[in-house]
Amino acid sequence: MNKIAVVGAGISGLSMANYLEKHKIDYHIYERRKKEDLAGHGFLIPEEGIEYLTQIIDRSQLFEHGRFLKKYIQYSHTGNKLAEKDLHNVFATSRHSLINLLTQNIPHEKITYEETVTPRNTEKGKLKHSDGNYIDADIAIISDGSKSRIRKSLFQDEKMRQVQENEVVNIIKNRELADSVENDFIKFHHEKGGLTFGILKLSEDTILWYSQFDNQKYRINECSAENLKNYMLEIFDNWHPLVPAIIRKSDYKNVHLWCVYELEELNPFYKDNIVFIGDAAHPLIPFTSQGVTSALKDSFFLTKYLVEEENYAKAFSRYESERKPEIEIHINNGRALLNQFLLPVSQYSENILPISYK
Template sequence: MTRIAIIGGGIGGLTTGIALKKAGFDPVLYERAPQFGEVGAGISLSPNAVKGLVSIGLNDFLESTANEPLHQLLFHGLTGEILQDINREKCRDQYGGPYLQMHRADLMDGLVDAFGTSNCRMAKALRGLSQDEAQVELRFEDDTTETADIVIGVDGLRSVIRDILFDTPEPEFSGHVAWRALIPGDKLGPRATERTNVNHIGAGQNLVTYPVRGTKLVNLVALTRADGWVEESWNAKASPAELATVFAGWTDYVTEAIAAIGEDDLYRWGLFIRSPLKQWVKGRVALLGDAAHPMLPYMGQGASSAIEDGIVLGRCFAANSDPIEALKMYENARVERAAFLQAESNLGGDRLQAMDPYVLRDNPPKNEDALGIFKYDPASVELA
């Protein structure tokens, strides 16, 4: 049997592992962290991603664990006027799957359970790799080595494998900064825990909330602009008072949500971008997820596109007896779609954070529906 190594144990890596197991393979996953885990935050799973997860057996898990927001509401950040109501009540009929939101840690738990832990190698940080016509050698920071017939690099924005294969430039700061926190639902008003996604929009910034774990927690994400990123860490603790200053003068909903954040519960991180790649495969090694196509979060497609990648890759291996041909099929099937999502997501901030929020009401910009993003089904899309 083809020996497949997956480098990276996040959402994309685990989804890929499950898809490959479904295709009859027995991949081994290598993760740099000593144990699986996600910093507390929410995640949106649009119908294109949900259809992929359902195809690998996670339907019951999603139905029992995720929330399904029936409306996405956009408000003027300063006046509180409603600008747009995106109705998701018919999403299942329209796109073949629901729009879901949940705690990232819960999604990780579901993926780990589905993949299993017997083929997971933890605390294995990749240092380098080399390949020849027969196999790939993996070299880890603990001075151990492993070999595989195929390697899938799912090692994120700062991918070691991407740099080895294609020697691409370092990621660049996008000018966008994200803030996130989880707030106990009982500390906020009823709107925050309804089955809705509440987004307040202003010039150059916005703040969104939605419930996770039923109504126990409310996920808060704020997106702002900055001239540079000076933190030593890409992800740092921040003070709620600092965020309150950034959103001073906004509606009571926004100021009350920020005031409810625990002093140690707010994180801030700079959003970095990399140029699109036209090639994801070199020999026996392929990239997947953020390693191939990192994108800004304005359309919620980062994790969803990695899930798409994993599902399609599993199907390509199921359809080909030659693993090299499977990788070529995967690349052909995914590069154009991912480049489209990357470009539209990176433009999304300029659309969403229009200088005049009334533009969103009077001339709604292209969103996921208008762009046809949700129609895509990684479990059935034609493979070239």
């Protein structure tokens, strides 16, 4: 098997590296951020994602770093219960924990941090280091996120658009507040639509929370932690008391402000010897809760076909044929969930589950 360059050390890149490591395939990861750059947010992982993840992470170790959620419960912003649904093997964990678990299986000499990789315009399929030198690799697997620079350079006619939703995500350590929350996924909805506050319990003393904003009604600009906190307190002031209590007691050092983008149409998943996985191939609206699972499945099937096929062109083709139809389902489901989020609560459908299934 030829040497592989993996660009990006997020969930998809590290998942890919773990599968390559498992099959003893030579690779190296290049990540433009610092190793410690771990914003405070997390994931919901449905049962299918757990099945793929536990092929590369010890199951018992994984389950020490998060919680299985019993129910999804919707409330109005003042605390009236709107609906609830049982959850089956849906696991909540922080990005920090999952990154650490995936990184521990990768030899440190196989990851280079603070290294920006770009295509070399004069050579098809060639990547270069920040100093302009070629990267020594026969295949490049790109996992550099939803606004992938490398994808944009290869597919220059692509059109990205900002989704009508922004998110603020954070993690709070507070035993008293955590004790007041069951092992459920709780979500408060403003009755007029376009504004929510979700709460996930990750451990006995840790809560992950996030707020979703219709960005045409609520303008959130890049701002200091203190200004963001004050803005949040103002917006959620008259909500159920649990919501402003969590906002008030949170540390905003690692808060993550997420402006969501999507491709109007998917590009091919590969070109020449360069192939895309995870958000770099197919940005998903966060309402799907399928980001981690899709990244894991991309990594699993791409590795499988690289092992089975005699050349990478056939492997890439099989990978795209396998993954693209399911991704298109999740994209459509995500757009439907986004449209519902923008509506008044009285117009919500009965299908309240915040996870896209194929």
